Amino acid sequence: MIQYKDLFYSFHCNEIPGFEDIGKAARALSEIPAGFDRTELQRKTGVDRHRHMRASLDVLPDKKQAMTLEAKGHLNKALPRIEPKAQNTNHQPDEEWSFRPGHIAFNPSYGRLNDLRTLLNNYFDFNCLQAGDFLYPPHGFRLWHTNKFDLESWFIFFVDVDKPKSSFFKFIDPVTNELITHWDEPGTANIFRISSDNNNLLWHCIGTNDSHRWSQGFSIPDNWKEKML
Numbered sequence: 691m692i693q694y695k696d697l698f699y700s701f702h703c704n705e706i707p708g709f710e711d712i713g714k715a716a717r718a719l720s721e722i723p724a725g726f727d728r729t730e731l732q733r734k735t736g737v738d739r740h741r742h743m744r745a746s747l748d749v750l751p752d753k754k755q756a757m758t759l760e761a762k763g764h765l766n767k768a769l770p771r772i773e774p775k776a777q778n779t780n781h782q783p784d785e786e787w788s789f790r791p792g793h794i795a796f797n798p799s800y801g802r803l804n805d806l807r808t809l810l811n812n813y814f815d816f817n818c819l820q821a822g823d824f825l826y827p828p829h830g831f832r833l834w835h836t837n838k839f840d841l842e843s844w845f846i847f848f849v850d851v852d853k854p855k856s857s858f859f860k861f862i863d864p865v866t867n868e869l870i871t872h873w874d875e876p877g878t879a880n881i882f883r884i885s886s887d888n889n890n891l892l893w894h895c896i897g898t899n900d901s902h903r904w905s906q907g908f909s910i911p912d913n914w915k916e917k918m919l
């Protein structure tokens with residue numbers, strides 16, 4: 691297991707007794723959906739803009755600018771609920787997955803994570819909420835962000851890759867402002883806590899080099915360490 695303070699933990703699913711089947715269920719989700727074309731992903735964002743966005747992960751974020759972007763994104767997600775004419779940036783009902791800048795997100799209403807979630811709920815005896823189901827193709831990314839507008843909780847993200855150490859989860863220590871890069875391994879899980887307290891935000895981003903990276907996220911109970919460590 692890799693641990694960074696009480697901020698970030700990463701382990702192979704086989705390391706944790708009773709977690710093997712959960713890990714297997716997560717890895718079974720590592721597929722490239724039919725009809726997905728990764729050149730289309732870059733074209734949708736604009737090839738130059740895509741390259742520029744991917745390069746922004748190489749340095750510490752401009753926090754003010756990144757937070758403005760994150761707040762706008764949050765508003766765009768919430769707006770269709772109160773203003774039906776607003777452009778819906780969430781999934782359309784007939785889309786099994788949809789493009790996001792740098793990656794694709796699977797539509798939760800297709801139930802792709804149901805089996806994994808059931809196993810996780812039983813393991814923790816807790817109602818784990820689905821937090822995301824993503825595929826990052828080569829040169830993919832998720833820009834620097836904090837999730838401060840989302841649920842405040844510990845999260846587990848199952849991570850699978852088709853090439854070790856060719857993709858990363860970066861985060862910033864909120865106390866020291868140090869940038870930490872965690873290089874991904876197949877069949878692993880990352881655990882970290884999302885806070886909405888401005889003094890305790892976990893700035894993080896995701897990037898792939900020449901690999902595909904799948905991740906599925908869920909909220910987990912505050913006492914997760916009692917079960918897993």
Ligand SMILES: [Fe+2]
Nearest residue numbers: 835836837894
């Ligand atoms: Fe995030």
